Amino acid sequence: MTRFLQRLAWRLAWRLAGGLLVLLAAASLTFAALHLAPGDPVTAILGGASANPTPEAIAAARHEYGLDRPLAVQYGLYLARIARGELGQSFSLHMPVIAVLRAQAPPTLALMASSLGVAWLLALLSVVPTARRGLSGAIASTLETIGAGLPQFWLGILLLWGLAFEWRLLPPAGNHGLPTLVLPTLSLAIPLAGFLAQVMRESFDLALGQPFILTARARGLGDGAVRLRHALRHALLPCIGLSSWAVGALVGNAVAIEIIFSRQGLGRALFLSVATHDMPLVSGIVLFVALVYILAGLAADTLFILVDPRLKGTRP
Amino acid sequence: MTTLSLAPSMTRQPSRRLRPALGHLGPAAAFLFLALLAVAALAPHLLTHADPLAIAPRDAFHAPSAAHPFGTDQSGRDILARVIHGARQSLALGGGAITLSLGIATILALVGGLGGRIAEQGVRWLIDILFAFPVLVLALLCTATLGSGIVPLIVAIGVGSAAGYTRMVFGQVLSVRDAGYVEAARALGHGPLRIVARHILPNAFRPLVVTATMGVGQTVVWSAALSFLGLGAPPPAAEWGTMLSMGRDFIAEAWWMTFFPGLAIVLTMLSTTIAGRALQRAIEGRGP
């Protein structure tokens, strides 16, 4: 058992090192973006193209951000600022980047959590009762393929039109209470459920053909119990991996959905910051996204080990 | 937006089961639709006589009818004609992006799989980095440095979706590398280049035909998503994502403006998926 824990600790440490590397790379790529994008970085820092800062302000900002020094030094300074947790000031929102993250992350995280939950629910409902069951399995599987093929932004618009505009079952917009979360959640959850269910069905089918299932059945266990207690456990593993991707891709996913439903959140903030070339904010959000991605990977790894103790060091 | 980054997970463990209810009907319909798409992309005038760019402001927002089966848009343009003419751009984007993506994946996978321990770990980390970097920012970088148009979009989507494919191809290369027949070839004294060319490439990349087919559909969705966010083709070009994006403002009055371009995207995606699986079954039938 101690050996196992040792291995676990080693794995997590390795993961953490990889995570730091990812953060470093994300910061570096953003730095490159800042310097490759057209226009003087100083105008970007001082309020974008519509501002017309005084020469003194430009000189002060150049000095403050070290833009008057060699590129390598600038890069070092930039990393040092990030390491100290200084994400800077968003000029398009006139507020500190950290405050933007604090305000915009919770609605996006809530959307992520609810869509992941609903996706799992839909996938389980679709797979568990129908796997290896002729017609119903075929129908469910076809629905899963279609679900996985629906672009979220298109689904979102159609749901908005049908359920909010035409039938007025649900509120169309905003961040005001649980009902406004339903439509955005469905738009994200249905395609994700399609993917999850496809992966789950694959492993579920495989598991149902395994000898230990036969043994369980021979012991007189009912079909429902076999599916829920034995086959499902095996089908969960690949789904955990897939879920961690989904969590990592959360902000990217949220962009179109937050725009369509006029929700506040990081996706929309990312889109707006990109549109205004608000580089401090872009790099802040990119770092946050990378962090979420790393944490999701870490969580999935831990879950893997907890769900399946056989797994020892075979996964990256 | 992530449909694509999720896609490889789906193709990683593709369904091998033949669906009795669909039988061969699904693949047949899929290939038929893809053939239709090809015609639309190469010779759109064979499918429609209407001009996708001709405006008729007084005929704006007409619901689907015999004259305009998909209705008309806010400038009175025929939506069917625009959907048909939009196939070329969408497929060019999809094809270009998937080629770039698989190219990157192949190089990284070979380097990582055959370059020793350090390269292997490096590629693993690179995959993580690519996954963690939002494609929207990548698209900005591309449009900022390459200007607007189709090439930056292909680069953005190609690079943005490379992570998933690299992960998959990398896995294939690793499993082939350690397979018995490669060991055997090595034991026979075959050189590394020959082993790569004769054994690793064909075996690791046979599934790629399938992946590429499915990937075209995914990249079409992706490009639609970016067009939806205003990074797409300039007007008046007919492009599915741009049409859909414009239609969303008029969804309460003219659902057909959003519905039909979206349907084209979904059908493309579905038929490439189904066709890909059919191909896969065919390939696995004569497997290694």
Next chain:
Amino acid sequence: MPPQPHPIPHARPALWLGAAALLLAMTGCRRHESHAAAHTPTRGGTLVYATDREPICLDPHVQGDMPQVFLAQQYLDSLVAMDGAGHILPWLATDWTVSDDGRTYLFHLRHDVTFTDGTPFTAEAVRANLDHMVDPHTQSSTAGGYIRQYAGTDVIDAYTAAVHLKTPYAAFLEVLAQGFLGIESPRALARPRDENCQNPVGSGPFRIVRWDHQSQIVLERNPAYRWGPPTALHTGPARLDRIEWRIIPEPSVRFAALQAGEVDVIDSLPPEAETPARRNPDLWLLLADRPGNPTNGTLNTRRAPFDDIRVREAFLRSADIDGALASVFFHHYRRAGGPLSPTTPFYSPAFEHHADYDPDRARALLDQAGWTGRTAQGIRTRGGHPLVVHIPVKASLSAAERTLWEQVQATARATGFDVRLENGDDTTVQEREGQWDYDVRIGYWNTNTADVLRIIFSSAFLGAAGVAGHHQNEAGFSDPAFDRVVDDALLTTDPDRRRALYLQAQTIAARNFLQVTTYPQSTRLALSRAVHDVRLEPSLNVTSLYDSWVTR
């Protein structure tokens, strides 16, 4: 769509009102208030207002975009007010005198005004505000740009301020009436700019209590308020307890939220929602054209092909704006043909049809100008160069206006123009505009004075704007005769003389074919019938919720 539950008796008046509304719209009446207050005003309650764009900064002095002034009108007061007829009335200033040379304004101030942070309103506050607007660090494009003549303020005593201008400026009081130049607490202004952006402090009927970014701004009543503008319907504190100012950028979603009763008022009612809104008996509309330079595409006269006046006229005459107004604007927007919107003081209707759609004349003009060759695609050429028109298009441009330009692209193509609509994010487009890298620049200018002509066409505005922003003369037009006319108009306060001079200015602008003008900018509100007495502040037709009340 399922039938909407509403009492039958409503149906008929609604129909009648709908017809009346249509009639009013057709006769070009600028306001449509199919709403009669049935009750006496009640106090209390919350009004939920939904708007399209979030202000980037709540202080309207900074930069200065329309969303800022809409919010500013709720929590700021101005030195003077303007009524519907264009007369300047006292507000925070009780009266004033102008020196004979027109360069010193002596303002006498109210004694009883306090800002919501407890700071008293004094001459010191006037000085702090005007200084703040012109301070380069404020980065003020609008307010600062309007008072470039400002030299400084002398505090004569606590309630008397002498404002000095470098040159006479007849439009000074007019711009002071705009919410962009609203008066903020000097104590709050002393904080760093970005801090003041988050929670500025005024003396208005409401105060800002919370800003939930990308979601809503919450305002509460200022219970001490006793200094409402003379244009208001009542005196004393506001009737509402609270305003929730929600940000719902998607136009269709915003209208649906109103229909669903999630919000009480929406602004920027999209053209496609206007017919359903008129038909809905639970809603009423409040529409008004804004003064200033109408929505337009300004032609860059500093480079080919629009350095040639014949090509400019040909382009204007190739653009079928009426077609666009009939399709994507559903006949709800009227055409603006001249350089000024009809609601601007000293507007002349003589230029409404000076450049109507006339493709035959356009072709003849292009022939004259030497664009006689044709490419295989039918694009005209001269000396081997195709007739290309580059139009940068901001990502934030509305779907309706985007469509309008797509239609212009199509109709201009028929006369041989290759119009390229070049998408870009707003920042990139602004950068291109700053470098004169465009043939047509899409824009508008809302202001309550004909002096707008000087800002958009005089050579004084060819360079970077005084304190912030880049050149505002987007046409690159430079004509000494025009400059003289608009400068002279600032020297006199005689209305007849000003009218004559601004007529000349409009004539010169129109004859030079500098802009494809499309439709006047307008304020378009759709309101629930539970909402009463929403007013449009006359200087810019900005929403004022001071008098408003709700019945639940």
